[in-house]
Amino acid sequence: MKRRNAIDTRNLPTLVTLALFIVMFGAGSVAFIGFFSLQNFLNLFIDNAYLLILAVGMTFVIVSGGIDLSVGSVLALSTMIASSLLEKSHLDPILVIPIVLLVGIALGSFMGYLIHAFDLPPFIITLAGLYLARGLCYVVSIDTIGITNAFWEKAAHAQILIIGRNFLSPSAVIALATVLVGLFVARYSAFGRNVYAIGGSEQSAVLMGLPVRRTKIAIYALSGFCSALAGIVFTFYTLSGYALDGKGMELDTIASVVIGGTLLTGGFGSVFGSMLGVLVYGTIQVLIVFQGTLNSWWTRIAVGFLVFVFCLLQRAFDARAVRAAAASRQGRGTAAASG
Amino acid sequence: MAAAKRPLGSVFWPLVALAALMGFNLFFTPNFFKLEIIDGHLFGNVIDIIKNAAPIMILAVGLTLVIATHGIDISVGSVVAISAGVVAMLIGGDLKGDPKYPIVAAMAAALLVSTLAGMWNGLLVSRIGMQPIIATLILFVAGRGIAMVTTNAMVVWLYAKPFALLGQGYWLGLPFSIFIVAFLLLMTALVTRRTAVGLFIEAVGINPTAARFAGINAKNILFWVYAFSGFCAGISGLVVCSTVMSADGNNAGNLFELDAILAVVLGGTSLNGGKFYLLGSMVGALIIQTLTTTIYAFNVPPEISQVVKALFVYAVSLLQSGSFRAKISALFGSKEVEA
Numbered sequence: 001m002k003r004r005n006a007i008d009t010r011n012l013p014t015l016v017t018l019a020l021f022i023v024m025f026g027a028g029s030v031a032f033i034g035f036f037s038l039q040n041f042l043n044l045f046i047d048n049a050y051l052l053i054l055a056v057g058m059t060f061v062i063v064s065g066g067i068d069l070s071v072g073s074v075l076a077l078s079t080m081i082a083s084s085l086l087e088k089s090h091l092d093p094i095l096v097i098p099i100v101l102l103v104g105i106a107l108g109s110f111m112g113y114l115i116h117a118f119d120l121p122p123f124i125i126t127l128a129g130l131y132l133a134r135g136l137c138y139v140v141s142i143d144t145i146g147i148t149n150a151f152w153e154k155a156a157h158a159q160i161l162i163i164g165r166n167f168l169s170p171s172a173v174i175a176l177a178t179v180l181v182g183l184f185v186a187r188y189s190a191f192g193r194n195v196y197a198i199g200g201s202e203q204s205a206v207l208m209g210l211p212v213r214r215t216k217i218a219i220y221a222l223s224g225f226c227s228a229l230a231g232i233v234f235t236f237y238t239l240s241g242y243a244l245d246g247k248g249m250e251l252d253t254i255a256s257v258v259i260g261g262t263l264l265t266g267g268f269g270s271v272f273g274s275m276l277g278v279l280v281y282g283t284i285q286v287l288i289v290f291q292g293t294l295n296s297w298w299t300r301i302a303v304g305f306l307v308f309v310f311c312l313l314q315r316a317f318d319a320r321a322v323r324a325a326a327a328s329r330q331g332r333g334t335a336a337a338s339g
Numbered sequence: 340m341a342a343a344k345r346p347l348g349s350v351f352w353p354l355v356a357l358a359a360l361m362g363f364n365l366f367f368t369p370n371f372f373k374l375e376i377i378d379g380h381l382f383g384n385v386i387d388i389i390k391n392a393a394p395i396m397i398l399a400v401g402l403t404l405v406i407a408t409h410g411i412d413i414s415v416g417s418v419v420a421i422s423a424g425v426v427a428m429l430i431g432g433d434l435k436g437d438p439k440y441p442i443v444a445a446m447a448a449a450l451l452v453s454t455l456a457g458m459w460n461g462l463l464v465s466r467i468g469m470q471p472i473i474a475t476l477i478l479f480v481a482g483r484g485i486a487m488v489t490t491n492a493m494v495v496w497l498y499a500k501p502f503a504l505l506g507q508g509y510w511l512g513l514p515f516s517i518f519i520v521a522f523l524l525l526m527t528a529l530v531t532r533r534t535a536v537g538l539f540i541e542a543v544g545i546n547p548t549a550a551r552f553a554g555i556n557a558k559n560i561l562f563w564v565y566a567f568s569g570f571c572a573g574i575s576g577l578v579v580c581s582t583v584m585s586a587d588g589n590n591a592g593n594l595f596e597l598d599a600i601l602a603v604v605l606g607g608t609s610l611n612g613g614k615f616y617l618l619g620s621m622v623g624a625l626i627i628q629t630l631t632t633t634i635y636a637f638n639v640p641p642e643i644s645q646v647v648k649a650l651f652v653y654a655v656s657l658l659q660s661g662s663f664r665a666k667i668s669a670l671f672g673s674k675e676v677e678a
Contacts, residue, residue, distance in 0.1 A: 135645030304481025
C-alpha cells in the first residue's frame with residue numbers, strides 16, 4: 001500500500017495542474033461574460049502553439065536532468081533563416097522548412113555533443129548556445145524581414161473548423177501533433193525510456209548498458225528540432241523574421257514545464273503535464289486581458305508565484321515519497337525514491 | 340601539463356586569457372592602451388572597460404559565494420531591475436532635479452528591497468530545500484514583473500545630479516564605480532578569507548551534510564550567501580540606474596545573470612561548488628568586457644559580438660573540462676613519450 005502511495009503522489013502534481021487549469025478557466029467563465037466558450041479554449045492552443053512545441057522538447061531535456069537555455073534564441077534564428085531564405089533567396093517552402101529544421105537539429109546536436117563528450121554543464125553550454133544563436137540572427141540580417149510568401153500567408157490565416165464554427169489554426173494543429181508524438185515517444189519508445197533512465201541516474205543508465213551517449217545527444221537535437229519548428233510556427237503569427245523574437249522565452253518554457261509537474265532534478269515528468277502547464281500559462285494571460293485594468297506584467301508575477309507553489313508541492317510530495325520509500329525499504333530493496 | 344606549479348595559483352588561466360586578449364589589442368587595435376587626462380579625469384579604453392564591467396563585477400562578487408556553495412542565482416538580473424526601479428521611483432523624475440526623498444534614503448531603500456529579495460531566495464534554498472536554480476527561477480520570472488509594476492511599466496528618467504556620481508562620476512581621477520567594486524571586493528575578501536566564513540562556505544559547497552556534522556550551520560550559511568547576492572545585485576542596480584540616469588524595468592539588467600555567471604566560471608570557480616576565487620571572477624568580468632570592447636573596436640556590429648562571446652565560452656569551457664584536457668594530453672602525450 002505504501003509503495004502505491006509513493007507512485008500516486010508522483011502523479012499528483014500533474015493532477016493538481018489539471019485541477020488548477022479547470023479552476024482558473026472556471027473562475028474566468030464565472031467572472032467574465034464571453035470567457036466560457038469552446039473557441040476561447042481552442043484559442044489557448046492557437047495563441048501558445050510555439051510555447052507548446054518548445055515545452056515538448058524541453059520536457060525531454062529536463063526529464064533527462066539537463067536544461068536548455070537556448071530555445072528562445074534558436075526560435076529567433078529559425079524565424080530569421082526562414083524569412084531570409086523565403087524573401088531574399090526566393091526558395092520554395094518545401095526546401096525552406098527542412099533547412100530550418102536541420103539547422104535546429106544541428107545546433108542541438110552540437111550542444112549535446114559538447115555536454116556529453118566533455119562532461120560540461122548543460123547550463124553553461126546552452127547558455128553559450130543562447131548567445132550564439134542570437135548573434136547568428138544578426139549575421140543573417142540586422143533588420144526585420146517581412147514574409148510575403150503565399151504558402152506562409154495561407155498558413156497564417158487558415159482556419160481549420162473543428163465543431164460548428166469553432167476553429168484551430170494550422171499552428172495549433174502542428175503543436176497538438178507535436179504533443180501527441182512527444183507523448184508517444186516518451187511513453188512507448190526505447191528512446192523515451194532511456195531519457196527517463198538517464199534522468200533517474202545517469203550512472204545506473206551507463207551500468208545498465210543503455211546508449212547514454214547517443215541518447216543525450218539526441219535529447220538536445222530533439223530540443224533543437226522543437227525550437228526550429230516553434231520558430232517556423234512563430235513566423236506564421238508574425239509573418240516576419242526578427243532577431244529579438246523569443247527573448248526570455250526559454251524561461252517561459254521552463255516555467256510551463258515546471259508548472260506541468262516535471263521535476264527539474266530529472267527522472268520524472270510528462271509531456272501531457274507540460275501541455276497543461278502551457279494551458280495554465282495561457283489562461284493567466286487571457287484572464288489578465290479580460291480583467292483589463294491590470295498591467296500585462298502581472299502575468300510574470302502570477303507565473304512566478306505559480307512556479308513557487310508548484311515547487312513547494314513537489315518538495316512536499318518528494319519528502320513524503322522519500323519517507324514512504326524508506327518505510328517500504330525493509331520489505332523491498334529497491335523502492336523508487338530517486339525522484 | 341605544467342599545472343602543478345603555476346604562478347598566481349588559480350587566477351593564472353583567467354589572467355592568461357585576459358593577457359592574450361590585451362596582447363591581441365596591443366597589435367591590432369590602434370590606441371587601445373592610450374590614456375588621456377581630460378578635466379583631471381583619466382580617459383581611455385582600459386578605463387572604459389573597467390567602468391563598463393563594474394555592474395557585472397559587483398554581481399560576480401555575490402555570485403561567486405553562491406556558486407561556491409554549489410548553488411546558482413539566476414535572479415540577479417531581475418533584482419538589478421527591481422533595485423533600479425525602486426531607487427528611480429523614490430528619487431522621482433522631477434525635471435528640476437529635486438529628489439522626492441533624500442537620495443541616500445532612496446538608495447538605502449533599494450538596497451533593502453534587493454537584500455529582501457535575496458533573503459527570499461535564501462529562504463527557499465536553505466529552509467525549504469529547493470534546488471537553487473528553481474528557487475531563483477521564481478524571482479527571475481516574477482522579478483521583472485515586479486520591476487515593471489514598480490515603475491508602472493514606464494522608463495523613469497532621473498535628473499537629480501548628485502545621483503549620477505555612482506555610475507558616471509569620478510573620484511581621484513578615476514571612475515567612481517571602480518571604487519565601489521574595490522571596496523566591495525576588499526570587504527568580501529576580508530570577511531571570507533580573514534575569518535572562517537570562507538572556509539564554511541567552501542565546506543557547505545563540497546558536502547552540506549558533512550559540513551553540518553562538523554558543526555557548521557549550513558542552513559544559515561546558505562541563507563546569508565543568497566541574501567548577500569541580492570545585496571550585491573542591489574548595488575549593481577544602483578550603478579546601472581545611475582549610469583544611464585533612468586530605470587527601465589524591461590531592459591535594466593537584462594541577461595546580466597548570464598554575464599555574471601560566465602564571469603565567475605571564467606574566473607575558475609567551478610559550478611560544482613567548493614573552492615571559490617573572488618579575484619578570478621573579477622578577471623572573468625574584465626575578460627567579457629574586454630572582448631566586447633575589442634569587438635566594437637573592429638567595427639563589428641555589437642549584436643554579432645554575441646557569436647564571438649559564445650565561441651569564447653565554448654573554448655574556455657573546453658579548457659576547463661577535465662576530459663578535454665585528458666584527450667588533448669593523450670594526443671600529445673604519446674608523442675612526448677617517443678621523443
